[in-house]
Amino acid sequence: MSAALRTDGLTRRFGARTAVDRVSLRVEEGDIYGFLGPNGAGKTTAIRCILGLIRRDAGEVRIFGEAHPVRQRRGVGAVVETPAFHPGLSGRANLRRAAAYAGAPAEDVERVLALTGLADRAGDRVRAYSLGMRQRLGIARALLGRPRLLVLDEPTNGLDPRGMHDVRRLLARLAAEEGLTVFISSHLLAEVQQLCNRVGILHRGRLVAEGAVDALLSGLGEGRAVEVEVTARDPERARAVAEGLAGVTVLPAGAGRLRLRLDGLDAAELNRALVEAGVAVSALVPVEHSLEDLFLRLTGAEEAS
């Protein structure tokens, strides 16, 4: 079975700057793939290359195995950055125009309007839409013609928490019910962690990690070491005691927080040592790694060097 989307050595330069640098990524059918990276990492540029909007300097793009520059966009719906519309036309008229180019039947317009909850405002001019409504109209437009792959560039940008939740639920539902594959760029890591099963992390144009979210996160807890967060009545004293224990490393953490890496010592032993030293421990919690930790580690690494 061929991947839903696959790039090999995708590269795009702007003058001396390489915005996308030999990116080879793979999105399997049915994936909800999070494409992560800090501002300016090259996410939008990569998406534009994938969609054939801008020239690529090197590399290949295959969508459902198809390499033909036009035919490969069959079955693809996309939102790039802020979706653009004719402000003087109604939401519905804008979608009708798009449907003509998508080869989608006119009835499909009503279906996607209903899916995105815009049916009752579809007759208004887009000029009068809020940012969140435009974003939803963009997603509605991308869904015209029942695509098998949806490419979304920061689709929840500008949405309120309710709107974000609705979009996430819609995407999850379409993925589950219609087998839709979703490629979604974002820097909202909590959102991606909730929604995506696989991620790729882009940093300065290069893909620095790719894989299943679980696998990437479990790779963070290096070896046998366990990380715990300690809540004590007197954190300063707790830190002083912990620093004196063998097999304990104090990790950087926010003010008033104490994070420790245990290597060769378990949490119960740590607790006893602290209590014996007169520190009242109120909680001792193993640290769950988040995508944020991974993201900061991978995209912060080069800054330090």
Place this chain on the structure above:
Amino acid sequence: MTRMLAAELRVVFGRRSGQAALALALALGVLAAATLHILRQSTVDAQVNGLPVQSMVDLSWRGVASWGLRARNFFALPTLLVFATAASLAGEIGDHTLRELLVRPVPRWKVLAVRLFALAILSAATLLATLVPALAGGAAIFGTEADIGPVLLGYLASWASDLGLIALAAAVAVFVRGVAGVVVLVVLALLADLVARGALTVAAGLGVDGAETVRALLPGSSLACWEGWASGWDPAAFAGLALLLAAGLAVAFARFQRMDVP
């Protein structure tokens, strides 16, 4: 393809440039009839070069249509067509609405072809918007005696000349960002052309070989090919127009195929 064209027509005719062009064309047709009506009624014996004004103007059905055409082709309407072309390409590239169509599985040449076709239809519509009231008004005022055939060919030639202008504007609009930039550049190019033709006329007068031929082939001469309905058709003007059309389209299509539409 027909659905895409219908969608594009809605946009082209819905834009301010399209609506202004249609309204102006209609107004000029009505104005031509009204002006000639007033001239006929007028008892003032204004004279130009010792001849009464009335004798200089073809006061007939055909006269109304021909003055309507002259007014329609004088500066403002061609400029609005350049505006419409620029809005359709440079404008939609700039505001990203064109990108939203290019993410679909449609070849770029088709997207461009549909747009140019819609603009050609806009041009034809503006010609009809002048012609219909001019003919109706002219017939009501002067009756339908005069032979209208040659003027109708003038309208047809004007359409051909508009196509050349649209092709020229399209070729500029795939390089220049911003609608205003495209319009300014096309107008400047046509002014430069005017100067060049002036110089070539002088050169021809001085007996320079080929100056006359080159002059006849320049865009400005080609875009005026429609004037031939009255002064005699000039094959060189049409050859030049074909050249302009082919070159403009070749540049526009070649560039559009490759350009970044972010």
